[in-house]
Amino acid sequence: MDKHQLPDLIINGVSGGAGGTYNNVNMDGVGKVVGPIVARMFKGNGHMNLNDDLAAEEAECNGVIKVMGNMRFGTLKVGGVLNVGKSFRGESCTLNGMVSVKGDCELEDFVGEGSFSVGGLLSAGHVDFKLQSQGKANEIGVESLVIRQVNNGFWSKMFSGIIPKLRPELCARTIEGDFIDVEYTTADIIRGNIVIIGPGCTLGRVEYREQITVHPEAKVGKVEKVGE
């Protein structure tokens, strides 16, 4: 970045702003930004609409944030709901709430609790996620994937029966990775080196190279060892 001091963008209350390159972006309340934002530090609280790309070295999103374009970041913390219209790319993402991405999602570390939905490919180094409601991706390609279900209380159990979207489970078409440890997962195919299938899984086909463990309560169509 340039040596000279970059301006800050501060939105308080109900207001709007323009895109551009900023040092700090602080948004509280209800806001709308027209144009792409590049910032060193991005903080959004409340209800924000960004109608273009967002790039930030550090980002924190609390509340309901909507990014219509692509999102790039170094580290990101989400508390609340984040919607991304196109692709989502960064180093690490800590989630406590919900992320929904229309395009591809590329991360090195993805940890958190809550739910996510990825329209395209979820590609990550490490995914460690506790599902509170549905996690969804078209394809998943990872080095390691650990999916757990949070012990849910009476109310969420009751609601999940009525609304399938609230059922805490992972849905994907294919899951590929070196180390896969999942429970409550529905997928057509899982391919991996070491695969651990926990309770509540419904899988069409599992291909493994080294090691496999299948929980007796899992439904697996076909298990096959490949390679060698």
Next chain:
Amino acid sequence: MEDDLISKKQLLDLTGISYGQLYRWKRKQLIPEEWFIRKSTFTGQETFFPKEMILSRIHNIVNMKEGLSLDEMADKLSDKASFEKVSVTAKEILERNIVSTITLRKFGKSLGDESIYTFEGLVHLFAVDRLLSAGEMSMEEAELLFRTLEEKVSRLESGSWELFFVRKMGVSSFILAQAPAELWFDEGVRLVSKMTYADLIEQLKGKLAYKLVE
């Protein structure tokens, strides 16, 4: 077309890399997005790759890995400019077996300075050498090919080309086309060989990668 593709499963078996590595390299843009080709097969949708390009690219990555971090490598591999600056001496070419002695003796001199070769010049030598050493082309044809490449390639806009080597009733000719090109020939024509610029530079990059790591 089918022969030019390799499925993801075959690729992993062949190269011994893992899913994680493949996805990681893709994330780091070491493997271009366009190379991931989706096709439906009877087991569902599968991913395929252009065979020659992906194999030489993976070979490059594995060989460069020791000296460089993934990010540095991504910069180098995607940055064509850094390869274009590379120049190689005749001695190195022979030592590293990039181009055979015969090809170098015959065509090397016409590239100007005898002892130093630029990347572009080397691509042409490499192309000629590949066909010659595969035994598909006579020396006279090689001369024709080399002249064609030297004169005509610079006229192509994007710098990306495909070369078709055809023979009909013993008469051979070269067709140079802007990539991606699809040509159809009449029945009497035999397509002896087809080369793409992208393939060539990918292989050449592998042979020259040591230059960048130093």
